[in-house]
Amino acid sequence: MALLDTRARDIRNLPGVGVTAALAVAFLYAPILFLMLYSFNDGRSISRLDGLSFRWYRAVFANEEIGGAALNSVLLAVIAASLATVMATAAALAMVRMRVRRKAATYAVLNFPLMVPEIVTAIASLIFFSAIGLGLGFGSLVIAHTTFCIPFAYLPIAARLTSMDAGLEVAAADLYARPLRRFALITLPLLAPGLLSGWLLAFIVSLDDFIISSMLSGPGSTTLPVHIYSMLRLGITPEVNAVSSLMVLASALVVILSGLISRRKT
């Protein structure tokens, strides 16, 4: 009986597990909570709280450089996520719906950006782009971001496609729908939650990227994380905390949205 009792064997019921887990979570999130708390500091210090205010948030919104970098980031993330979603969709359709030879190898190529250390990708991109004369700037950023966004967009799209009944496309063919209309009227609408979820994940990964962006961004194309880093070199003020907190908020919202979408309607 005890062997069959799953509750007794559940790891959550082992002594000390709960406490350890709570500590781990606290340890992971404490720095971020600290950062958020000090973003409301009324004083200039980042280690002493002088009352609460939105002072530094006002400073962030008044800062044109931050605004410009944020715009760059969002623009880059929208373009890279969109391109990555299109490519990931094509890849997923081929991988899930067609007979792909060397499936494992294809899958590895798709997910390569997840396995290569980001600093290596960054340096390689930098060298390659200058070798072919592309140079630094927004164009290079778009190419690099699209590349590492593809695996993130791919996962939810492929998952959705796998759980989708391939018989529906067969039924559409039986009912005289030609391949393009089958895709537009059946596959695409049913894939939509996966597409949106994949796009949002790609968007957030691009928005948060620092290493590759720091190598490839040119003078006019600084992204927000790169700009925050450069602010640190001029001395740390709670303004950095405020803009960082805003980024955390944006990321959290997008990730939650993505999760909600991928869970709905399956």
Place this chain on the structure above:
Amino acid sequence: MQDHGDACRLTGLGRTYGRGASAHHALGGIDLAIRANEFFTLLGPSGCGKTTLLRLIAGFDQPTVGEIAIFGRNVAGMPPEDRPVNTVFQHYALFPHLTVAENVGFALRMLGRPRTEIAATVARMVELVGLEGMEKRRPDQLSGGQKQRVALARALAPGPKILLLDEPLSALDAKLRQRMRSELKALQRETGITFVFVTHDQDEALAMSDRIAVMQGGKVQQLGRPEEIYEAPANRFVADFIGGANLIPARMGPEGAVAEGLGTIPATGTGGAEVTLAIRPERLAILPAGGHQPGDLGPLTVAERIYMGNELSFRLEGAAVPLHVTLPRGGLRGALDFAPGDRVALRPEAGAIRLLAS
């Protein structure tokens, strides 16, 4: 080849999955001519290749060997969207993001028919399958029976010449299945569309079909009208699969087939040949062992009495294999009853015993 009497002609059709040592012959050497306007049934156990055959006719899959002609036209390489054939799928495959009306009108929309015509046809189809008032619902708001009707209406709406139905009733409960049987049959008669109906349920096949092809192991075992299939099974498989005949091993002697524990059954054949006797359980009368007449079989011992409401059946021992005898309820009132241990004899109806090559 230009025989327009046939809706669908299959010649030497085969489908093999895999290659080399792992090759699996899902279908082999199928030759069938399905006539226009007939209710044609493919009947066979799970895995015998029924769905594979439908997929080949519909164009979802290509044959490894052989030819398919639809109304005299060879359809090799023709995609499903060009064949005048529609399918009611085993699991319906309704489009979940479209309403009932949109599902039913889908094919007409694809064919580029005018809106007014689509609306009129959808209304007619919805009425035909009795789903008035549900046009705006989505498939997940329908019961199994209602889904089945939508699938039927969707496949009928474009007016196919041939309708393929892959076990469309298997997901329904017994009562609904019974009603849908009559409705489908009536629908087929009214529309004159050639139905190719797949089932593994012999009652369904016998009740609805003009002709039945009994399949097993990717091959057609017997083709014929329901009466022929039931009364004159071509081989052991068909005799057993349809109606569960008693299959008794016997050996040909000078006066007929000699079966262990039963006696001699008059028949002609090569002396010494091994044969199988097929006898339907309901075509045997059961009597007390005493009044043995010439032609009676036995004596045997009652091993089990099985009461099933509308019929009473007995399992008898003493022959090479256990025998089953079934008495319909109508004949039951006057008939004798027996208990386990009783000694009985069997009197076959005239022509009830069929001799099959082993």
